[in-house]
Amino acid sequence: MRKFSDHGFVLLVLSLAAIPFCFCINSTASCVERDREALTKFQQSFQDTPDGFSSWKGKDCCKWKGVSCDDQSAGHVVKLDLRAKRLRTEVHFQATEVSLSCLLELKYLKYLDLSGNNLGDGPIPKFFGSMKQLTYLNLSSTQFSGTVPHHIGNLTSLQILDLSNQPLLIVDDLLWLSRLSSLHHLDMSDLYFEETLNLMQVLSMLPSLLWLRLSNCGLDETQFPGGGTNATFLHNLQSLDLANNGLLGPIPDALRNMTSLRRLDLSFNILQSSIPAWLGNLENLVHLNLSHNVFNSIEGGLLSILRNVCHLKSLDLSLNQFQGEILGTRGTLSGCTEYDLDTLRLVNSGASGRLPDWLGKLRNLKYLDFQMNSFSGPIPFSLGNLSTLRELYLSHNQLNGTVPESLGQLSNLTVLDLSSNNIDGIVSEVHFANLSKLEILNFALNHLTIRVKSNWEPPFQLKHVRMESCKFGTQFPQWLLTQKTITLDLSNASISGTIPKSLHGLHLTYLDLSYNEITGSLPQKFSDGMPRLDSLFLGSNHIKGSVPTSLCNIETLGALDLSKNRLSGEIPGCLKNLQNLYAVDLSSNNLSGVIPSSVGYLRHLVWLNLNNNSLHGELPSALRNCSYLKHLDLGNNRLSGHIPAWIGDSFEFLIILRLRSNTFNGSIPSQLCQLSPLQVLDLAHNDLTGIIPHCFDYLNGMQLVQYSTNQPESDQQGYDIDAEPNNKNIWQVLKGREYESARISSLGVSMDLSSNNLVGFIPDELTSLSGLLGLNLSHNHLEGSIPQKIGELKSLESFDISNNQLSGTIPMSMWSLAMATLSHLNLSYNNLSGPLPKVYEIPTSTSNVDHDSEEAGEDGYELLWSCLVVMLGFAMGFWGVIGPLMLNKSWRHAYFRYVDEAKDWIFVAVAVKMRSWRRWEEAM
């Protein structure tokens, strides 16, 4: 056998299993009456079974479906195969026991398969142990529970035992297993193994074992100890699957002797340190899966492992934590005349270094996936030798250089994904010369220039095209109009001219032409060729004219982005036909008129952005029907009237509410406090009057998560600052892009009520919004003092209360904020007075400042300020003059840099963090 195909191996095992019973298939014997009675009783004890027993009629039970007899045993039933027959017993497991006990009458039964039937939730009946003649027993997915009865150990003829996929079944002791000396195939995956078992000891008493699967059994390395065990069984084992357990430490050395091994699966464990070079000595390996562990290197590099494993077909090393170069770039792949490897996966595993030329020697490779690593340097020309290659994924690395022309020779390639690298140069017809089977092409986010003849007829029919950020420098490419493309992303691709009148030929569900130089108006019959369009992104172009009503014919449309164009006219009322719309962005156009009340028909709307247009009038009350809204931005228009109280009642999922720069009047309705997921509230630059509601402490979305040990996680409210706020950015998910998320997070969790006519105090309740990054209350008529607990706004980066009539002193806690997180503070134009509080806390670490380095070294003025504050704070503990105090990031940076560089012992002491600072003060 030159090649060991794994398939072949399975067949081998199955045929071994089949030898004892194959002769019964053409049996002419009619069944023994006693067996028939047993089967009839068995049948009757089950409830209605649609698949099971319809053919169980007539005298000759040997002809019944799933039943086989055997000449040599004179018409006795030897095989019962009831796999997945939807058998269903009474609710009580005792009933199951009674049903199954009928099988005890079948004295010659060798093969019993009850897998995939729901046999109730009771324990496996002990009497299974008395069916001594069984050689095959399959109870996989039968939903038994309790402990596995040791009586199974009486089945000493058993060759194949499958108890897998019964998560409620517990294995408390395995000594019984050691009595199954004929066993060559054992599957106990998805059972729960109790901790104390020494599996190695038990398994070494099973000399015939060839095939062992114990995945997802909660095993740890103590149950599978590496050394010191007499594990002779390992010599014979051909397949070992220990995936999805808790094995920690290096790969057990004992496996070194598994020279017969063809399949080894250790994925989803916690295996660490180096992948040992001796794996390369397991010359019979066909499948090796080490993915999802924490390996950090490969001894001798991948090259040394691959060198002699000629028959290896699939290798998965994804999701590890490799550091540095692991492929082995020195040397070349020799040792086998041919390598069978057809699948090589190394996804998201931290690997770096260059891609070696020897990859081109894996001539049978069909699937190469190196996504999401840190590979750098050029794509090797030799990849063009992989003539059998079907899918090539090199995205999300740091590859540079040009696309090798040799890739154009990969005539079986269906997927070519080079996205998110630093590849540059020109891509022309040559690169696609023989790619006649290409279906998915992803060149997005590189520095590629696409230059093909305008009359080029591509050899392929692409289904999915992503060319985001490629440079076309032309009009919409004609060759794409010949494709039956389903998704097309040509955003930021320097495409000019107008949108083609018809995109008939394409079968688009997704079209992204945003961030181009597209001019002209939207074609009136735009919709004709796109009856299944789901997402349309045309934002950031120069499109003029009105929103064509023909858009309303694309009933499948879910996301519509026409933002940042020069659209004028009114928002068409017929948009109500687009019942599937969930995201609409028409912001930054010249749209006028009112918000049509038909918007209320868009029940699935989650995202509505009409910011920066010239819309007027009041908010249509129909809008309240859009109860799934998460993002509502109507800022920078000429909307008027009160802020409706129903906003608070209707939008229980709202995360972002922006109504800034309109002419809303009246007071802020306290119903807004019901918007508990809200993270951005921006009502600035309106004509709002009255007080700030005292209920803003209900806005859980603006609070840090309170972790509490006796609260289940689901009860936690508010957001976790480390995690992304839930669904914060559909746009990002939608487009898989980062710049939109940058835009949202630049808003951060914030409240802006500035430039209104608000009166009264700053409510204490505001200080419970501990997740706020920005709080702007400036340019109002607020009075009273700054709340004492202002320091509880632990995340605050920007705080502006300037231009009010606030009085009193600045609370102590404010200063701790200034030191910890604030980068912008404006207290100017108030009547604040009195001493500046003592500097009583210095941040414990300077690391949070480092990322501000882009603003570093701005000017000496900032530096001076920082010294002064520190000096004064240090020497006197207070500062009697309150003036406009502006802090920004460079201030903080300068401050810490100064501290770092200072030689003076005082400043060094400051730098040595808070402890010494406090102590020093106490000593004064």
Ligand SMILES: *[C@@H]1O[C@H](CO)[C@@H](O)[C@H](O)[C@H]1NC(C)=O
């Ligand atoms: C039936 O089985 C016998 C052996 O018992 C074998 O010789 C014969 O070829 C089989 N017949 C068929 C049709 O498979």
Ligand SMILES: *[C@@H]1O[C@H](CO)[C@@H](O)[C@H](O)[C@H]1NC(C)=O
């Ligand atoms: C047991 O039955 C299941 C189907 O229910 C099957 O997938 C599995 O391969 C069988 N086990 C053996 C060892 O034949």
Ligand SMILES: *[C@@H]1O[C@H](CO)[C@@H](O)[C@H](O)[C@H]1NC(C)=O
């Ligand atoms: C089967 O095994 C159990 C426990 O392992 C034992 O108690 C029992 O005597 C055995 N029964 C037979 C019939 O051998």
Ligand SMILES: *[C@@H]1O[C@H](CO)[C@@H](O)[C@H](O)[C@H]1NC(C)=O
């Ligand atoms: C290992 O176990 C096998 C079978 O159980 C036995 O034959 C052999 O002598 C043992 N070897 C050692 C070194 O203990």
Ligand SMILES: *[C@@H]1O[C@H](CO)[C@@H](O)[C@H](O)[C@H]1NC(C)=O
């Ligand atoms: C591997 O097998 C050899 C004998 O074949 C033995 O000497 C050695 O100790 C075994 N190594 C391990 C780790 O079991």
Ligand SMILES: *[C@@H]1O[C@H](CO)[C@@H](O)[C@H](O)[C@H]1NC(C)=O
């Ligand atoms: C492409 O794939 C087909 C079908 O799998 C295969 O027959 C053919 O040999 C492959 N072509 C090359 C160049 O490997």
Ligand SMILES: *[C@@H]1O[C@H](CO)[C@@H](O)[C@H](O)[C@H]1NC(C)=O
């Ligand atoms: C590619 O990147 C490497 C560093 O990763 C650099 O040394 C090399 O000059 C770059 N080559 C090109 C063509 O940009």
